[in-house]
Amino acid sequence: MLHLGFDVGSNFCKCVILRHNGSFTSEMIPTQGAPAVQLAALIHRLDLPADERIRVGLTGVGKELFRDTWKRHWISDVAATSAGVLHQNPEIRMIFDMGGEFSRVIQLAADGSVADFSMNGQCAAGAGAFLEQQAGRLRMDVTELGARAVEAPKAAVIAGRCSVFAKSDMIHLQQKGTPVDEMAYGLCLALVRTFASSVLAGREPLAPLALVGGGARNGGIVRAFLEVFSWTPDKMWLPEQPQVQAALGAALSACTTSVTFGELTAAVDALESAGEDRGADAYRLAALGPYPVSSQTADAELPEGITDVFLGVDVGSVSTNLVLLTRDGRILESLYLA
Known part of the structure; x- marks a missing residue:
């Protein structure tokens, strides 16, 4: 059957x-x-x-x-x-499962039973969604990002605890002209370090260890795990089909x-x-009506003697700033939007 x-x-x-x-x-x-x-x-x-x-x-x-x-x-x-993992490799004593939204650590006893486990919380910073989101900033998918990360000579420093902070670091690195390969590997290292601190959470990694889930298909993630734990490849087992271990x-x-x-x-x-x-x-929502028109009107009059003004807009990672200047550089108005 x-x-x-x-x-x-x-x-x-x-x-x-x-x-x-x-x-x-x-x-x-x-x-x-x-x-x-x-x-x-x-x-x-x-x-x-x-x-x-x-x-x-x-x-x-x-x-x-x-x-x-x-x-x-x-x-x-x-x-x-x-x-699923033990069916293929009975020697495994710990499993790192890195999925799209959830990541977990499973510690196995000598008889193969589950001795302990831990997983990430509601935030997906330690899971694959973090990498997918940041890969979009580099205009590539996670497969290309992983390939670029494997070839990087070194990693750029990127915060992995929060995607908001990572976004700020990415903007700064792009402005400096940091090579894409280094940013790609920096993202992989950031993800693995977050996994180690928030999911592994002080537990001692036990070899032989299995890496499963979509993260196991990403060469940059595999390289980052080996670097963070100072391991040789023989201590980490990668199944041929890492994404179907739970289904198996x-x-x-x-x-x-x-x-x-x-x-x-x-x-x-x-x-x-x-x-x-x-x-x-x-999810059926009422149709939107016409956009309400404000009864307030802006004062469009310029100071006497000023006929031309210049609007400057700074769209940053956490705020947008606007300034209105005269031709000789005097500030007429400024606005900060958080």
Whole structure:
């Protein structure tokens, strides 16, 4: 009997089909802010017979889309990721999982059970979203950023604790003409240092260690981890498919109660329809009326003898400043907007 594991994440929906001999194949599709819709598209890709009986495991932030009897198929992200990693490498004692919105550290006991874990809070500064946001400032995607970071001779200094501070550092570095490769690697180092301080949070890294999630596919992130912890590559294990480890674990830990593939497809199609209906009701806004016109009028008169003025605008990273000058440089008005 096939085992199907689904990891409905913030950035991607992943599926693993696990066979009785332990081999598996995987499928992945971007979530694009519509997990039910994309999950339905992913399931229809599988093209299994409707009457085939399967065992199903569900994990990820989107598993809660499934309610009622499907709750028994739920598996925690930590348990699923641990199971997937240990299935391929039983020697692993710690897992760094770097996803799009969430990052976590999982410490494993000698018998493979979860001894401890920690994850980032609501802020995504220690997760992949930070890198995606900053890559946009360099007009590239995270794949290109990672490739550029690997080739950088050194890293630019960038704050990683907050994306606002990182943005200010990026603006300053760009104004100085800092090479893009150095900024790319500086961002990777900033992300890993934030991960170490806020997610690892004082724990001692234990080798052999597995790096999984989307971050494991980024060469700049891998290089940064090795540098921050002063490690050689043999101490860090990278699976061939780092983004599907939780889906693999969900398949391995699938509910013992089997269902038909047709039942699963019908359940997901119902989620898609319900999601569209709920969205239409919840987010339907009233049409905007005409923009209100202020009853106040500005005093357009200039001081006597002045016929020409010049407006200067400074759009900074945290404020916008305006100044009105005469031809000879005198300031008539100034305005600071935070």
